[in-house]
Amino acid sequence: MKFLRYILFPIVPIYFVVTWTRNILYDFGWKKSKSYKLPIICVGNLSVGGTGKSPMIEYLIRLLKTDFTLATLSRGYKRESSGFKLANNSDSAKSIGDEPFQFYNKFGQDILVSVDANRQHGIESLKDLNVKPEIILLDDAFQHRKVKAGFNILLTTYNNLYCFDMVLPTGNLREPRSGAKRANIIVVTKCPVSITEQEKERIVSKLKPTNKQLVFFSTISYSNKVFSIDKELEVSLLRHFTLVTGIANANPLVDYLKTKGLEFKHFNFKDHHVFTEKEVDDLSDFECIVTTEKDFMRLKSERKLQNKLYYLPIEISIDRAEVFNNLVLDYVKN
Structure with a gap:
């Protein structure tokens, strides 16, 4: 597989230009993103999979579900249904996808769990419900530029920082590294418990966040x-x-x-x-x-x-959790 990726290296510049151009079209308004009045929080990454999006969504659910009517909206990868679907007791991983089904199993009595590959249509469908969400969590939607989330949380793993990667097909990035500038918060996930402050500072210097971005570090905790x-x-x-x-x-x-x-x-x-x-x-x-x-x-x-x-089961712990939580809550309330 790695050998094939190296063979496909000549395609990298083409992929880079196509995704970079797409972002430019959205950034300058030549392609339209839709904004919404209700708070929409997007959790995503630049790379393909494995950054810990589901644990982060669950962290946000625990943070917000007590005080707000909350909905998650996922693509529902590899599900057998299509279009918009609101999870119910008859659903399974086959009908809504494994990760949304996991959210429903854990939090189905407290939140709305939904799937729709068309995020705009999914948001409008949630807004049309009798019980309307006050907040929507977009799962794995950082590249879905047709929706302009009000708050973007970008994840990157400790062992595979996006700043050292390249775009597909040789690398793992879905878009150029410059896309990270759209994030409000960057979270380095799957860090060792023993990570030092000096190591954190070194990573931040490599990620080069903007003046408006804060970087946090999270670790996995197993049951x-x-x-x-x-x-x-x-x-x-x-x-x-x-x-x-x-x-x-x-x-x-x-x-x-x-x-x-x-x-x-x-x-x-x-x-x-x-x-x-x-x-x-x-x-x-x-x-x-x-x-x-x-x-x-x-x-x-x-x-x-x-x-x-x-x-x-796993959960995540975030350093400076109080700061992280307050940033999310300030966005939701304001």
Whole structure:
């Protein structure tokens, strides 16, 4: 795969010019972005996947859901439905996508969870509901310039900062690095717990934020327990289990489990992998399976796995959380 990316390097300048030109057209108003009166917060990235958008959306949900009527709007990647859809009790990962289904499973009683590939249409559909949202969280919409979000949170991972990357197909960036200037906040995600202030300063100097941008750093915190549909188990009690992942970057999870001295086999699939019947049959031969919460959304309906399938929840911690929270709340209120 890496070799193929290097072969495709001649396409990089073409991709760069096309995406740069598109941004210029929007920046100067030659292509129109639609603004809205209600607060719209966009969480996104410059690179393709794996920056921790879902944990950030969940962080914002926890911050805002008590005081506001809140909605999430996602594309619903690889879902079997189309158009606008508001999640309900009959939905699954197949009908709305794994990440929106994860939001609905956790917060469905407190928020509105919706999907629509056309973000403008999705926002208008939410505004037409009887119970209208006071805030909309746009999931993975940084490149959707047809909507002008009032507040943009840009994520980049500690081990793959966008400032050291290049655009597709050789690199991982969806657009040139200059697109980062649209962000109100930049969050460096998946940082080691031991990151020092000197290291943070070094990273900020490399990212070169504008005078109006603040940079924050977040770390992943794993639960001490894994959960099935109706059971829970201490991570320390896991013995000779099988790890199954279908996410962009499973390395932090693998490293965490290894630090616990656990022994396991690892089956690593591509991000948003749709498991075939044969793959489910093969997995059913194992006595205990641990997966991510996102993968659990796709696998939990498989009867062959229900008595052996567990997921490990994660949350994020943000440095200077009070400052971060106040920036979001100030935008929402003002």
